[in-house]
Amino acid sequence: MTENGRHDPHFDKDALFFEVIRPEQQTLPLVFNSPHSGRGYSAAFLAASRLDANEIRRSEDLYVDELFSMAPAFGAPLQRAFFPRAFLDVNREPFELDPRMFSGALPAHINVTSMRVAGGLGTIPRIVAENMPIYAAPIDAEEGLARIENIYRPYHRSLKQLMQETRRLFGRAVLIDCHSMPGSVSVGGHRRKPDIIIGDRFSTSASSEIAYAAMSILERMGFATAYNKPYAGGFITEHYGRPAADCHALQIEVSRRLYADEQNYTKKPEFIALKQALTLFMREFAAFLAGEADSVGLAAE
Structure with a gap:
């Protein structure tokens, strides 16, 4: 079952910003999130950029x-962005x-x-990887703020809701924030x-x-x-991780050399095997969490 984000006049009019793919029944205290894998580069965004359609993908x-x-x-539910990180970074x-970067007035509370702003990697990034400037001219301030109101805020409302629902269902919630x-x-x-x-x-x-369980399983x-x-x-990790309230957040970074050609953005043949391995990791990690819950239940009896 999927849920879709809102439309936005500053992006393609029929664009969906993000998607929540829910299981038929949530049986795990896990939420998965992929905020930087969006591949929806609109014609308007590309026209505003000094980068070509390949260069602009370097932060993806x-x-x-x-x-x-x-x-x-x-x-476990999975939330994933369709908008690219170069357009808007919800991990800020x-x-x-x-x-x-802007023409026009911005609010005083920015x-x-x-x-991250100093490095060019703010909520609306100035550069992609390797210090490559994105925009050919300043962005209208109202357009930039509209991205935050119409995309950023709904994205985080949805993620917050997933964490709250999971916490209510299981007494705990564990967010896995997925990156490469x-x-x-x-x-x-x-330098390994x-x-x-x-x-x-x-x-x-x-x-x-x-955290140690995740690393141990992978090793x-x-x-x-x-x-x-x-x-x-x-x-995202900082904001949603509250261990004292039994809400936990891990960031997982997977090396792209394992599965992709980083020059032409294509999958390597090894992609399938890596996906299978990460599927096994999810199963083992879920089993660890279930064992922890069982241990807590036994200790309470």
Whole structure:
């Protein structure tokens, strides 16, 4: 079962901003989210950009929504964006905006001091990866604010609702925020290249048991993992992770070298095997959460 986001006059008139794919019955305290895998580049957006249709995709989390598309089959909802990250980044505060990008007045409450704004990666990004400017001219301020009102806010209302529903159903909620990273990312003194990075905002957005369980399952499956470096999680992980209230949020970053050609944005033959492996990960992680719940129930008896 799917639910669709609203329409917006500043995007294609028939565009759907996002989708929630629900299981027939939610049986797991899990919510999956893919905020950066949108591939809907409108003609109007491309016309406003100085980048061509290939260059503008460099910030896209390639096919991540497809890698985790089996989540509803296991009893967990999946929310995925259709709009591209280069157009609007919902993994930011709502008003992390660079006033130099806009013509017209912006509200006084915008966050201009954010490090992400300074780096060109605010709520409405100035650049895509490798410091490539997106726009050929300033954006009308009203249009930029309309993106926040008509896309950003409905997206987060939907995600908040999914977390609240899950918390009511199971007494806890665990958000898995799904992303991909460049294949060149390396960590540690030997600059090893991890396959998957798990982030929990340095143990503040999820219990350590949940984060370590995710890493342990992945490592047993043969993946090289890293923890919080260089990706600890963004606004979504920070905002929705409240371990004290038994609401947890993990960010998972999958290396694109495992499944995609990063130059032409196509899937490698290995995509199918990786999707199968991540499906197994979801099953094992769900079993861990079920075991935790059983342990809590036994301890309470």
